[in-house]
Amino acid sequence: MTGKFPEVQGGGSLILAWQVRNKKVLVIGGGEVAAGRILNLLNADAKVTVISPRDGLNDEVAYRIDQKQVEYFDKRFEPSDLDDPRITLVLTAIDDPEASTQIWKLCKERRLAANIADVPPECDFYFGSVHRDGPLQIMVSTNGNGPKMANIVRRRIAASLPPNIGNAISKVGELRKKLRVVAPGNEEGPKRMRWMSNVCVQWSLEDLCDMNEDDMARLLQYYAPDRVPSLDNIRLDEDPDEWQFDGSYGWACVV
Structure with a gap:
């Protein structure tokens, strides 16, 4: 940053958390790469359809099919497979570059977002290396330049995180839901955000993990x-009207 505002750094991607819950995603191919794609989609609660000859199935993909976790068609891809208006995304993971490019062109004709494995120029989006801990997801992307490097960076980041951070985030999510019941109005939005931010800053991860339903009910008062x-003040069961926060972290004074 050389001035008042940050400089633009071109060449990146717009990294988003794409919500595909209950949306149909077509995966063409059934090998190792397809297995990873399918797992990512199932973790996001997508409705996955797989097209691949059975003799080309990876063991994991075959397991997903046998467990009815995906819809499966034992055949080679045909252009008519893209005619289903419910399809949201198309992912290809096949070893035929010419066929992959043809699928890419068909997707563009139908305005379908597509990812052609290992061909960055023929991708509307990339898959990064993801760390998952409950509700926490951290993705590292090299914008198609070095998938292995993304994996190395992701592992280093994950190793630096507290082991209980996923549980702490889950508890914060529960508290936020309860807060919306206590203060549901849109006009409460700024105050809700500020108050939740203060909770996250002033409580330790250990406190957040240890917080139970009774603690949440008391805190919401x-x-x-x-x-x-x-958390100690809450468990002392003090009256909110007799308690004042003095601006420090985790300390209070009773008046």
């Missing part, structure tokens, strides 16, 4: 006066 007590 402090939302109206816009205060954030420590």
Whole structure:
């Protein structure tokens, strides 16, 4: 940053958390790469359809099919397979570059977002290396330049994270849902965001992990006066009207 605003760095991708829950995604191919793609899609609750001759199936893909986790067609791809209007994404993972390019062109004609494995110029989006811990997902992308390097960087990041961070995030998610019941109005939005932010900053990961349903109910009583007590204060069962936050982290004074 050389001035008031950050400089533009071209050549990147717009990294998004694409919501494909209950949406139909077509996977063409059944090998090792397809297996990884399918698992990513199932983890995102997509409705996966696989097209591949059975003699080309990877053991994991065959398992997904046998367990009815995906819809399966034992055949080679045909252009008419793209005619289903419910298809949201198309992923190819086949060893035929010419056929892959043809599928890419067909997808462009139908305005379907597609990923052609190992051919960056024929991809509307890339798959990065993902670390998953409950609700936490961290993706590292090299924009098609070095998939192995993305994996190395992702492992290093994951190794630096606290082992309980996924559980802490789950508890924060539960608290946010309860807060929306306590303060449902749109006009409460800024206050809800500020208050939740204060909880995340002032409580340790260990406190968030240890928080139970009773603690959440008690903590939510402090939302109206816009205060954030420590977990110890909550468990002392003090009256929110008699408690004031003094601006420090995890300390309170009773007046």
